[in-house]
Amino acid sequence: MIKVEHLYKSFDGVPVLKDISLEYESGKCNMIIGASGSGKTVLLKNLIGLLQPDSGDICYGEDKLSEMNYERQKALRQKIGVLFQGSALFDFATVLENVMFPMEFFTDWSKAQMRERARYCLEKVNVTGSEDKYPNELSGGMQKRVGIARAIALNPEYLFCDEPNSGLDPYTSILIDRLISDLTKEFGMTTVVNTHDMNSILEIGDKIGFISQGSLLWQGDRHTILKTECKELRDFVCANTLARNIIEGR
């Protein structure tokens, strides 16, 4: 479980996150949603420690992120898998080497064991036959899949996905969403997905937090989001034709 308590973050005096308090549960797809520029990515980067909050706490289980020294943060990060918006696959490595990368650092497995595990992860995300290709030879959807395979390579307890559907066609987006949801349930991970894609929200949002202008305005799940009374969230949801039709009963 991840707990966020009264989190504040600003850049050059401009507040970006204001008093955010949330809890993310294990075995669920927890979503951070909001319009572009609302502070979703800043919140995600604070959660994974790439940015330091001005005040407030982020707790992984009982441990506060701000009180961890370098070694403890390093140990925690080995339990975290991250799928970045642009996949962030290493250009210098093939697909298989990308997935093997964290294993090379943090396991004592033989090359054969690493290859076997990497192939298993690639099979989980339905990428086979592309092990020797370089990232620039893959489509956007394939890159995302490989990114997920790399993120789950060390059986993480926590999985963070930043806009996993950006730049993908609707069909591939749904496949990626389902993949994230299935892996979350299969491995019992605490998954946090940062998105503004309504299809994803309605498809896999077990727990949803809506952020607008840096403030958390609403929390719920995919079943209650369409019944919300929160005006900002209603406007956000109704920007999607399907969701608007459901809300308006058409």
Place this chain on the structure above:
Amino acid sequence: MLNKFLTNVGRYFLFLKMVFRRPEKWKLLWRQFIIEADKLILSSIIIVGVISVFIGGVLVIQTASNLENPIIDKMYIGYMVRESLILEFCSTMIALILAGKMGSNIASEIGSMRITEQIDAMDMMGVNSAGFLVLPKILAATILSPLLMLLSLALGLFGGWIVVESTQIIPPPSYITGIKAFYNGFYVFYSCFKMSLFCFMISSISSFNGYYAKGGSLGVGRSSTQAIVTISILILLFDLIVTQLMLY
């Protein structure tokens, strides 16, 4: 401006502290060292070789045209060419050339990894990204660059010999006698030391600029240019300082 300069100096030393943290696995450091040695040093051999041969030839002609006095022995031309190559050309001039080639290569490689979040991905895995990406580059450049200096010296002298043989500007035996005369091994050590120091600066400063690049592809280009300008100035400054400390 002074504030920005001091901030950058401080960040540079903190960056070096990150780079020289104990590697996660020595085996991976060794593997990366071999890759970087190939990328940074072996790939520079051709440009260093070509430039050295031509400069050696030019130095012979220029020195000969300035020493036409009949009472000065022609072998001094060979001697002066050798000393010019050892003391300044093979270390400082080659380092300035490498600043462009190696520096832009490193800054743009690391910079594009930064803006495509590849460095963030490494950090998130718990990998010391600065150590993994930068330490092998610094080690390869610093340890192996004296070999480039020695190669440049040999090829510079060879270039001079080609000109002497083909133009007979001075008698070839005088040139050979000159390049063997009054040999001082300390000068070679001094030149190797300078080369190592300059290559340490090239690899670390360009890595630093790339590592903190921001602002998309324009930012990568800016960081690369900034790295080369900074390195070129520092090479000239440290050339002066090291020469004063070691030779005077």
